[in-house]
Amino acid sequence: MNAVVVENVGKIFTVARRGTVTALEDISLVVAPGEFVSLIGPSGCGKSTLLRLIADLDQPTTGAVTVFGKTARQARIDQNYGIAFQQAGLLAWRTVAQNIELPLELHKVAKPVRRARVAELLELVGLTEFADRYPEQLSGGMQQRVAIARSLAESPGLLLMDEPFGALDEMTRERMQNELVRIRKETGAAVVFVTHSIPEAVFLSDRVVVMSPRPGRIRDIVAVDLGGTDVRDENLREATGFFATVSAVREALHGTPVDAVRGVENR
Amino acid sequence: MTRARPIIFGVVGVILLGALWEIYKAVGPATGVVIGGITVLPRTSDLAMPHLLTMWNRLGEPVLSQPGSPPLWQAVVAAAGFTLGIAAISWVIGVVVGMLLAVLMQRFRTAESALLPWIILSQTVPIIALAPLVSGFGSQLPNWQDWMSVVVIASYLAFFPVSVGALRGLESPEQAHIELMYSYGAGWWTTLLRLRLPASVPYLLSALRLAAASAVIGAVVAEVSIGLEGGVGRMMVEFASASSGDPGKPWAPIFGGIAIGLVAAGAVALLGQTLRKYRRTEVAS
Ligand SMILES: Nc1ncnc2c1ncn2[C@@H]1O[C@H](COP(=O)(O)OP(=O)(O)OP(=O)(O)O)[C@@H](O)[C@H]1O
Ligand SMILES: [Mg+2]
Numbered sequence: 001m002n003a004v005v006v007e008n009v010g011k012i013f014t015v016a017r018r019g020t021v022t023a024l025e026d027i028s029l030v031v032a033p034g035e036f037v038s039l040i041g042p043s044g045c046g047k048s049t050l051l052r053l054i055a056d057l058d059q060p061t062t063g064a065v066t067v068f069g070k071t072a073r074q075a076r077i078d079q080n081y082g083i084a085f086q087q088a089g090l091l092a093w094r095t096v097a098q099n100i101e102l103p104l105e106l107h108k109v110a111k112p113v114r115r116a117r118v119a120e121l122l123e124l125v126g127l128t129e130f131a132d133r134y135p136e137q138l139s140g141g142m143q144q145r146v147a148i149a150r151s152l153a154e155s156p157g158l159l160l161m162d163e164p165f166g167a168l169d170e171m172t173r174e175r176m177q178n179e180l181v182r183i184r185k186e187t188g189a190a191v192v193f194v195t196h197s198i199p200e201a202v203f204l205s206d207r208v209v210v211m212s213p214r215p216g217r218i219r220d221i222v223a224v225d226l227g228g229t230d231v232r233d234e235n236l237r238e239a240t241g242f243f244a245t246v247s248a249v250r251e252a253l254h255g256t257p258v259d260a261v262r263g264v265e266n267r
Numbered sequence: 268m269t270r271a272r273p274i275i276f277g278v279v280g281v282i283l284l285g286a287l288w289e290i291y292k293a294v295g296p297a298t299g300v301v302i303g304g305i306t307v308l309p310r311t312s313d314l315a316m317p318h319l320l321t322m323w324n325r326l327g328e329p330v331l332s333q334p335g336s337p338p339l340w341q342a343v344v345a346a347a348g349f350t351l352g353i354a355a356i357s358w359v360i361g362v363v364v365g366m367l368l369a370v371l372m373q374r375f376r377t378a379e380s381a382l383l384p385w386i387i388l389s390q391t392v393p394i395i396a397l398a399p400l401v402s403g404f405g406s407q408l409p410n411w412q413d414w415m416s417v418v419v420i421a422s423y424l425a426f427f428p429v430s431v432g433a434l435r436g437l438e439s440p441e442q443a444h445i446e447l448m449y450s451y452g453a454g455w456w457t458t459l460l461r462l463r464l465p466a467s468v469p470y471l472l473s474a475l476r477l478a479a480a481s482a483v484i485g486a487v488v489a490e491v492s493i494g495l496e497g498g499v500g501r502m503m504v505e506f507a508s509a510s511s512g513d514p515g516k517p518w519a520p521i522f523g524g525i526a527i528g529l530v531a532a533g534a535v536a537l538l539g540q541t542l543r544k545y546r547r548t549e550v551a552s
Contacts, residue, residue, distance in 0.1 A: 057446050077452045089443045093465050093545045106451050106461070134544075 001069045003158045003190035004031035004054055009063035011049050011216075022215035023049040027063070029209060029218065033157065036184060036191045038201035038208045040253065046216025047194040051162050054192060055083055068157060079107065081158040082151030082189075086166045088143035090135040096146050097122065097131040103153045121149040124183060141172035148180070152187060159184075159191045166196070177203055181232045198253070202245045203232060210252040220252035285319055292316050317514035322522075325515030339519050343499070347523035350486050350498035351530060353414060357421030358482040358531070362475065364422065365429025372430075373437040373463065374455065383434075390427050394420055394485070398492035413495045420492070421485030425478040432474025436467025468545035475538065479531040487524055499523040 011024040024046045031037050039047040052058040053065050056072040067075035075081060082103075090099045097118050104114045122128045125145040135143055144164060151159060165173045177200060184191060195201050201208045205224055212219040224245050236242050292311045299315075300308035309315050326343070329336035368386065372379040401419050405411040440462050448458045490500030502520040539546070 055450055057450065076450060079452065081450075083447070083450050085443055087443055089441070089447055091444070091462070091465070093468075102461070103451050106448075106453050106457060 001033070002030050002066075003033050003035065003068060004029070004192065005064075005066040006030070006050070006054070007064050007066070009050075009053060009060045009065060011046070011053060011058070012061045024053075024060075025215035025217055027216070027218055029221075031158075031190050031192060034188050034190050035207070036193065036205045038193045038195055038205040039211060040195055040198065040201050040208055040249065041211030041216075041219075042213050042253075043196075044216075045211040045213035047211060048162050049216065051160050051192060051194055055081060055160050075158075079103070079154050080156055081160050082154065082156040083160045084144075084147045084151040084162070084164045086163040088135070088140075088147040090143055090146055090150075092135055095132050095134055096127060096138070099135065099146055100149045100153055102150065107154070117153065121152060124152070124186070125149045125179065139172075141168050141176065144168060144176065145179070148183070152183065152189075155187065155189075157189055159189045159193075161191065162194045163196065164193075165200070173200070180204060198246050198249050199242075202242060202249060203236065208245075208249050210249060219255075222249050222252055288316070289319060292318070314511070314514045317518070321515040322518040325513070326519055326522075339516065343502070343519045343523040346497060346499045346502045346520060347527050350483075350490065350500065350524075351527045353417055353490075353498065354421060354479075354482040354486040354527065354531060357418050357486060358425050358479055360418065360422040361425025361427075361478050361482060362429050365426040365474070365478070366433050368426070368430040369433035369437055370459065372434050373459075379434070386427060386430055389423070394424075394488050394492055397423070398489060402493055413493055416493045417486055417489040417495050417498075420489035421482045424481040424485035428474045428477035428481060429471075432470045432477070433467055436470030436474075437463045439470060440466045465545050468542050472535070472539045472542065472546070476532065476535045479535050480528065483524075483528050483531050487527075499527065 006027055006029040009024055009027045010022070013021045013023055015021055027046075027050060029037070029050075039050060041047055049058065053060050054067060054072060056065075056076040065072045068080050070078070070080070091102070094102065100118050100121050101114050104117060109117070118131075119128070122131055125148060127142060127145055127149070130138065130142065135146070138146070144167075148161075148164065151161075165176050168176060180191075181204065191204075193201070193204060202224055208222045208224060209218055210220045210222060211217065222245065225241055291308070295308060295311040297311055299306050299310040313321070326340040327338055330339050330342045368382060372382055397420055398416070402413065402416045405416045405419070437459075444462055444466075445458065448462050453461065486498065487500040487503075489495075490498040491504055495501060499520040503517065503524070506517040506520055
């Protein structure tokens with residue numbers, strides 16, 4: 001069963017005194033189980049809106065969103081997805097461990113089970129020593145890792161991430177990308193990932209969805225061809241297949257051919 | 268060090284105030300400073316402005332000259348304890364009512380627009396006008412006592428900062444946190460307990476401090492308006508009128524009132540210490 005099916009979805013916002021904004025128009029997208037799909041496109045093209053529709057934080061005006069064969073609403077209630085945003089959004093009065101524990105606590109998971117799971121997740125994001133720290137005592141990158149651990153707490157089959165590394169410096173960002181690749185391999189979750197960075201999208205994804213604004217539409221979907229390997233590591237960042245795909249995405253984004261190997265556009 | 272600082276400042280402030288009092292008394296004109304018929308600064312006679320030492324010594328002497336009368340300080344401590352008790356009950360009632368109103372207003376938008384104007388308006392009614400109403404209504408109930416009327420008035424003053432402060436606090440969580448709870452399928456009640464209440468603590472603490480001050484002032488003033496015996500409020504009025512030849516005496520219940528305020532503020536500060544972890548704020552990443 002597919003992780004996400006978006007069928008002919010449109011979203012129109014009604015803004016007081018300024019009429020309506022068509023955020024999305026006729027969007028159709030299928031995300032297979034375990035597949036990593038990135039959404040990329042200029043600001044305001046509806047990436048966050050699409051993600052929010054999948055998460056049932058908003059409802060589509062037309063069309064339907066299905067998550068693991070259920071309505072988005074049911075999938076939210078059943079905790080079929082984990083979500084992470086650009087801001088870590090940790091609760092300041094909870095320690096790192098307690099923040100990760102929050103969804104488990106809310107869903108009445110037994111305490112010993114919770115303990116074990118939190119320990120596992122801390123290990124996964126490399127923050128075991130920081131379990132009892134408070135968010136304010138962590139760097140931005142560490143906070144973001146806590147947020148990712150929290151989104152993984154209930155072992156969801158689907159991860160929704162809206163520019164989770166957007167606020168990080170380049171070095172931390174690359175490290176986090178490597179970690180995400182590893183985490184995803186270990187958990188086997190499907191991921192819908194919003195980003196502004198072409199290399200980031202290509203490095204992480206099986207497919208890159210390129211969107212265009214006003215109204216928000218899917219312009220193109222670029223499959224990432226790693227040129228034979230399926231190992232995403234530091235070497236991939238230097239591989240020719242990587243650059244070729246980066247160019248392909250950039251062309252789709254700008255709508256014009258760009259010189260093939262022109263180095264990396266960072267954001 | 269950082270914790271001792273406010274105490275040091277407080278003590279220095281009190282010493283400065285005392286020094287100012289004695290200096291003005293020593294150098295100020297005996298008739299006071301009068302501008303255009305209005306007394307701007309008081310007369311410096313021993314009657315109008317007794318020496319600090321006079322006030323202090325008076326505390327050790329008996330309340331009345333009759334034999335068997337307890338020392339003044341004992342009477343003041345007893346009266347202050349009485350008023351503090353009334354203020355504490357009023358504070359608790361005010362906090363409970365204020366919190367309930369805040370939760371109600373947070374839950375229902377219409378409740379907010381229906382209640383908030385009345386809550387604000389309620390505070391414009393002067394106690395003088397309220398006192399006879401409250402005791403009038405109370406006297407129609409069985410077993411109603413005067414101290415209950417004082418409690419009603421003091422909690423009437425105390426609930427206001429709590430309802431307004433708590434409402435702000437309950438509405439303080441960011442949209443992202445509210446959506447996070449929603450994404451967990453958490454209902455209103457769970458969101459209240461796990462997100463809104465903890466997030467409201469910093470707002471709540473300052474509201475609780477204000478409520479403590481309101482409860483103390485309300486209790487003292489209402490004692491006078493209702494005519495309740497036993498507290499410092501009534502004592503202030505009694506001593507002021509009956510002691511023209513005893514200038515140190517009226518100051519004793521005033522010090523008692525100040526002591527109540529300090530104890531109340533200290534109690535709230537202690538509460539703030541126990542809720543320390545909720546006062547952290549997340550640094551932007
Ligand atoms: N709640 C809302 N009310 C009204 N308009 C909205 C709302 N949310 C989004 N929009 C509009 O919908 C469009 C798409 O917004 P969205 O946030 O999805 O863009 P985005 O692709 O995520 O942009 P960015 O890259 O800047 O995050 C924008 O024109 C935005 O103004
Ligand atoms: Mg966005």
